[in-house]
Amino acid sequence: MDFKLTKQQKLTRNIARDFARHELEPFAQEWDEKMEFPREAIAKMRSLGFMGICIPQEYGGCGLDTVCYVLTIEELAKACASTAIIVGVHNSMGAYPIYLLGTDAQKKKYLSGLAAGKKLGAFALTEPNAGSDPVSMETTAEQQGKSYILNGTKTFITNGGTSDIVIVMAYTDRSKRGKGITAFIVEKKFKGFTAGPKENKLGIRASDTCELIFENCPVPATNVLGPFGGGLNAALEALNLGRVGVAAQALGVARRAMEACVTYSRERKQFGRPIADFQAIQWAIADMATEIEAARGLIFKAATLKDQGASFATEGAMAKLYASEVAMRTATKAVQIHGGYGCMKDYAVERCFRDAKVIEIYEGTSEIQRLIIARDVMR
Amino acid sequence: MKGLRIIVTVKQVPDTADVKIDPKTNSLMREGIPSILNPEDKNAVEAALCLKQQHGGTIIAITMGPPQAEEVLGEVLAMGADQGVLLTDRAFAGSDTLITAFTLSRAIMKLGKYDLILCGRQAIDGDTAQVGPQLAGFLELPQVTYAEHISIEKGNAVVRRGLEDSTEWVRVKLPTLVTVTAAVNAPRYPMLYNVEAACDGSRIIIWGAQELKVPETMLGLNASPTGVKKIFEPERKKKGQIITGDPKDMTGILIDKLQELNML
Structure with missing residues (x-):
């Protein structure tokens, strides 16, 4: 057993530490106080590769391992926990599921933009009446021709308002309970998709947490992520x-x-x-x-x-x-x-x-x- | 000219301006203190990257130190340098500034032709500002120190030097050696995108005394003429006095004080 970090891991940690110390730490208190999304810092991080840490380089990411990922998040969080979760959710819950489950076409269309940080990702499972118990969710997706029509409300979604692409869980067959939930890649610009106001939270205040509302929002069938009914x-x-x-x-x-x-x-x-x-x-x-x-x-x-x-x-x-x-x-x-x-x-x-x-x-x-x-x- | 071949010297230093001194050994206590790339060396790397952006070419970063000094080469490669050279050998241990410069000069000669050598003015651990100038001496190069701006024009380096009470413009024919201060630029951050390539081992050369073909008698502690007699932490200066009141009173007090000190 070897507790030493690899060269890659050390270098990653040093890069994240240096960036966080100069670009996050001096501003974190103000962002927290004003509930201000660290837009400029995120823009800088995008150009440095923070938005695609573990995504392979062929999709525009850095191709680093999970230890590099956790070292990065730790260093960012030490300076500003809000920025850490913005980056963390984007990487692990926005980009990663598409890398893991996406078709080649989905990866081409969405993953490259996410890994390069041109698009911000989010993940929507929680609902007002479905927190720890996701099976009691109420959002539905009904097939209509080559699309699915989403209806429902997601709540407490990190990066909710600022994201461009959201992975959304919805029932395609409620009778099958856990096996009737399907994941969809939903673009913010899709009709019938709106984000509510930013929540005024106890902590992690600079991150943008809000409600997502789907009112007859059509999502192309090609945007089903992973196996049908395999959303959970x-x-x-x-x-x-x-x-x-x-x-x-x-x-x-x-x-x-x-x-x-x-x-x-x-x-x-x-x-x-x-x-x-x-x-x-x-x-x-x-x-x-x-x-x-x-x-x-x-x-x-x-x-x-x-x-x-x-x-x-x-x-x-x-x-x-x-x-x-x-x-x-x-x-x-x-x-x-x-x-x-x-x-x-x-x-x-x-x-x-x-x-x-x-x-x-x-x-x-x-x-x-x-x-x-x-x-x-x-x- | 077909792009510039630029060599940048870099050093791994402890990450603090508040290093403690071991009174027994007269050396800096580095245990438990994280290491970083010396700040002004980072400025030198940035200057090299800017010149490469304008003129094309190659950037080679060179460092001397224990094996872990390779870490700073990784950082420089992740900033965008093309190649790193690590000089590491037990025989190099204990080198003073002169022997460090000598060892670096031998490695640079081995690297072949170059247009420009960039160094940080000084390292935050020793603050000597000697290695750059000594290196120019060993390589028989013209040197320009304290650079705040560098451009390359028709085979010359045009350098603005920031001196204590003046600014000096120098035009010097390449190849030359320039040491830069923090005023020269704001260094970029290394990129996570570059980490994988920076660490795959293909871009760092490791040389010891044997590769440099220098006898061990000319290297390290024994060859170094500098002996450290004593090293101490400077006494904290007396606290300043803050004068308060309206501007007229304050001016009067200040003038009295300065006259008292024979400064007026």
């Missing part, structure tokens, strides 16, 4: 990768919170000495560092399994569960260490705290991850 499987497959990315995002947030504590505790003096001298602080930071390292191990394991072509659904769920809860614990403790200052918007730990809570919920709540893990362990 496609969604679960994409979510497996999405979760590893979100785990890496959590890791970035946790690292940011911990590093802020290291700096702050050395500078903050109480009772005549830096609070870093007190064991109460040292032990808290030691626990943070240990949990962060453990989370990193789970994330690298899941990503490596994927790169080896092995099943990684359970490990991905473990990584997401653990890393997001570590981010929450670390951020909570970080706010406590910062005391009153930790409650102020001028301090990054305040944002980490709000971001971490969101990360525990989206891309499958902690409870859903536990369900996935238990099903595998207890089968």
Whole structure:
């Protein structure tokens, strides 16, 4: 067993770290405050290859492995968790399903644009009445000649308003329940497709989360993604990768919170000495560092399994569960260490705290991850 | 002219301006500090890339250091350089600026003809600004330091030098060596698109003492005339005084203060 990063992985991490430090970190607080989508930063990232990290070069991507992907997301998230999820969702939930399941024609038409970042991708499964239980979704797709007519509403969709291409799950045969859901590639410009206003969220505020409404929206039959009735499987497959990315995002947030504590505790003096001298602080930071390292191990394991072509659904769920809860614990403790200052918007730990809570919920709540893990362990 | 052949010297340095010094060994403590491409070397690479965009040609980046110094070559290749050369050998260890420049000069001679050598003015770990000029000396090249702007016109480099109290324009015949400051440009980011090609091993040459055909007695610590007698962290300067009040009062206080210090 070798815990060393490859040359590619190191270089990828360094590129992401350098970019995030200069182009995201100085602006992240303002974007959060104003709920501002980081349009300029995303445009720069597009030209550097951040929008097609794992997509092969023949489709306009970078052809890098999943470990490179998680390293990138971690570094971006450490500077700005919102930007990390914009890039993460685009890569893992927008572009990846088309790479995995798309026909040659679909790849030609959609994947190249997504991988080059000319188009922004999104993924629409969740509905107002179907969150952890996707089978209770209400969106339908009825065949009409060579098209399917979509009707329904998707909710809490990351990149919802800004995306150009959305992978949408809809019932083509409700009687078949999970096996009656089909995935569609839907272009934002299709008639009858509108996005609602940007949601005003607790955390991850710069990312554009909104409702998507389909009112008699015709989608060509050629835009069915993957096997007919295989939409739920496609969604679960994409979510497996999405979760590893979100785990890496959590890791970035946790690292940011911990590093802020290291700096702050050395500078903050109480009772005549830096609070870093007190064991109460040292032990808290030691626990943070240990949990962060453990989370990193789970994330690298899941990503490596994927790169080896092995099943990684359970490990991905473990990584997401653990890393997001570590981010929450670390951020909570970080706010406590910062005391009153930790409650102020001028301090990054305040944002980490709000971001971490969101990360525990989206891309499958902690409870859903536990369900996935238990099903595998207890089968 | 059929495009430019540009050689850029780069160095891997610790990622901080706040490196601690080991009082026992008189050396910089680098453990646990991530390494980066020296900032002004990045400016030199960017300058090379801009000249290549205008005139065509090839960019070769060269570095000397331990095996992990290959990382900075990867970064330079991902920025758009064509080839990297890593000089690594135990025999090179402990080289001072003179022997570093000498070793680099031997490798550059081995690379063959070139039009331009670009160097960062200085590295953030040592701050000596000596290697560039010494390298020009070994290669018997004209040198232009502190460049803030470079263009190539009819076989000449036209360089604007940023000096402390003036600006100087220099026209120099190629081949020449130019050291650049951070003012010369804003370096681009390396591209993830280039990572795969930068790391496949085909674009980095690794040379040791044997390849350079230099006897070990002329290399490394033993050949280096510089001995470090003492290295220390400079004392922090006294805090400045902030004068407050309305402009008229403040001016008066300032003039009094300057007269007191015999500066007026």
